[in-house]
Amino acid sequence: MTDQWWRDAVVYQIYPRSFADGNGDGMGDLPGITARLDALAELGIDAVWLSPFYVSPQADAGYDVADYRDIDPRFGSLADFDALAERAHALGLRVIVDLVPNHSSDEHGWFQQALAAGAGTPERGRYVFRDGKGDNGNEPPNNWQSLFGGAAWERSTDPDGTPGQWYLHLFDVKQPDFDWTNHEVREMFHDVLRFWLDRGVDGFRVDVAHALIKADGLPDAPESSVADPAPYEQEIESEAGDRGPMWDQDGVHEIYRDWNKILGEYPGDRMMVAEAWVSPPSRLARYVRPDEMQQSFNFDFLTARWNGPALRAVIDSSLRAVESVGAPATWVMSNHDVIRHASRLALPGDEARPGGIGADDPQPDAVLGLRRARAATALMLALPGSAYVYQGEELGLPEHTTLPDEAREDPTWERSGHTERGRDGCRVPIPWEADAPSLGFGNTSGTWLPQPAAYRTLARDQQRGDPSSMLEFYRRALRLRRELQLGKGRITWQETDPAILAIEIETAAGSVTVIVNLSDERLEVDDLAAGEVILHSAGPSADQRSLGSDEAVWVRR
Known part of the structure; x- marks a missing residue:
């Protein structure tokens, strides 16, 4: 393993709920992942990124963390994590874990203390609590909107049962935002970083990295920058454009410079990758200056239109921006928050991509989508820098576009008043064996989200060894990429x-x-x-x- 491995690494995203079920309860877990790591090593990737597995009430699929230093029993134990990391390292795979610093669960001990302590207390100072406006404080402190739909403020109840202050939640109501001007919050996350680094992790994917610092005074957002109900669609139009008071504030960079120093205390060239929906690329490049993070996700590439001028423009602008700070580019086509690209690239028309697809929505052309997905992969894996692969894309998995609405768990579905289908369609358990229960996901037929019939013919065992399959296409592309050093x-x-x-x-x-x-x-x-x-x-x-x-x-x- 060479120094600065992350500069050209291919990282495979594992969504633990949906990768492999080791105990037959219908939900993926850490032992299930460990048992399937050999298949990933065979695929030819360099690292795995694990979406959250922390103790959580699962209001937002684990992105509502109640304990940052322990494993949710649904997924296993710390011993299971240690076994996973040991096996991954034995196979030559690095391990990246998700870190969720913008918000916690409302069931986190600190937030429960904040509710009990009341206004003006040190306990409340760890979160963004404010008095309301209007008569008796009945109106939210400002006009900010949740990215999951509705207002970004929820009124608390004081210990005596009367209406109290409001707390900020840029996401679900059960995800209160931390106040990152508070030194206790900063010190807590320093400890969290060291906890996982001590357990041997090689890096962190930082959730909503552009949102930790809010503008002083929490001013109203201009209409152009109030968060869109569709997740993660906030755009910044120009270098001096209106980013909105909740996004990409300059103060976030001090936080990541501190974190960079902590990673530097450990051997082995640890890394961080920012999930930051920031444009233009020159603003995004600020997150990967030499004393901050090592990578940032390239969402401009993910969202680019499928045409030559658009793709060329985003490739050029991305490379120019990261080269200006000496960082590598990263390329990604799918993840757990967007419609799988085998479907997204084949939607009818040229409209903005929807926030999920349901059975009564316009359906993608499956044949066209698979053809474009293969071409997009050939482009992505040839480009210099690092690439990210979302679990199942190596099988050509489409979005589950006919998922029954009653099965949906994404909070976006409820908070948008059933106008946004949400992200469940890309989070369905993946198929391993066509003739096994739950298509080999587990040893029983139950799965936490139902699998579509189309997944049977796309199961890994049906594709392995077939030179025309998507799986073998990925294996060949990844092998050639490494041999030819295309990432460099x-x-x-x-x-x-x-x-x-x-x-x-x-x-x-x-x-x-x-x-x-x-x-x-x-x-x-x-x-x-x-x-x-x-x-x-x-x-x-x-x-x-x-x-x-x-x-x-x-x-x-």
Whole structure:
């Protein structure tokens, strides 16, 4: 394992609820993950990122943390975590864990103390409590909205039973925001970092990294920056644009400089990656300056339109921004918060992506989506920097677009008044074995979310060894990426038709041309690159010297 492994690592996101069920209760757990790590090592990834497994009432699938230093019994125990980390490291895989610092659960001991202590007490100072406006404080302190729908404020009840102050929750009502101007909050998270670093974790994915500091005085948000009910869609239009008083405040960077120092106390080149929905890229690059985090998720790439000019623009702007601070780019197509890209890339029309898809919504074209997903993967895995793979995308899993509404658990569904389907469709337990109970997810038929029928033919055991399968496509792409050191490459664009991307990638191990055909016309590879076609998104049975619409190749020169 080399220094600064994170610069070109491929990181596999595990959503613990839905990866593998070790005890048959219908929900994934840490022993289930440990038992399946060999399959990930075989896939060819470098690290695993575990979404939250902490003690939690699960109001928001574990992103409402009640104890940051223990494992929720649903997922196992600290001993189970230690066994997982030991096995992962034995397989050569790094371990990244999710950290949720913007808010806790309302069942966290500190918040319960805050409610009991009353206004003006040190206990309340750990969270964002404010007096209300209007007669008797009956109105929220400002106009901020929750990203899950509705107001971002909830009125508390004083110990004597009378209405009290309001507390801020940018997410669910059961997720009160910490006050990061409070030194106790900062010291607590320093201890949390050290707790997990002492257990051998290699890094942290920092949830909502751009929201910890709020503007002084908590002013009303301009209408243009009040949070949209669709999760994680806050946009910043320009360098000096109105970011809104709850997002991307300059004070967050002091926090991450302190954290960087803590990581530096440990051997092995530990890392942090920011979940920060921040634009433009020059603002996002501030999170990955040399004394702060090592990576930030590239959501501009994830949300880019499927056309040549849009993709080229976001690749160029992303690389320029991170190169200005000496950081690597990161590339990601799917995660637990967005519609899986095998479906998202095939929605009808060119509208903004919806906040979930239901059975009565316009449905994606599955064949088109899979073809575009393969081409998008060929593009992503060739680009310099680090890449993130969401569990199941290596199987070509689509969104569960016909999930029964009564099965939904995402708080967005209720808080939006059933106008936003939410994120459950991308969180469905993944299939391992076509003929096993729960498709091999566990040893019983029950799953916490129902699996769609389409997952049976996409199960891992049906794809393994089939050279035309999505699984074998990922395995080959990841092997070639490592052999050719593509993550360490430098790119040069060929000037072509705007609907065609042609990228020259130079590395110490050789030269590769990546071609993506986003036009409606068939394209001859030899017209753009001479050499050996080493990867074709349509598989080995396709004409290797020809590209149909929404297909891609790697050509080694």
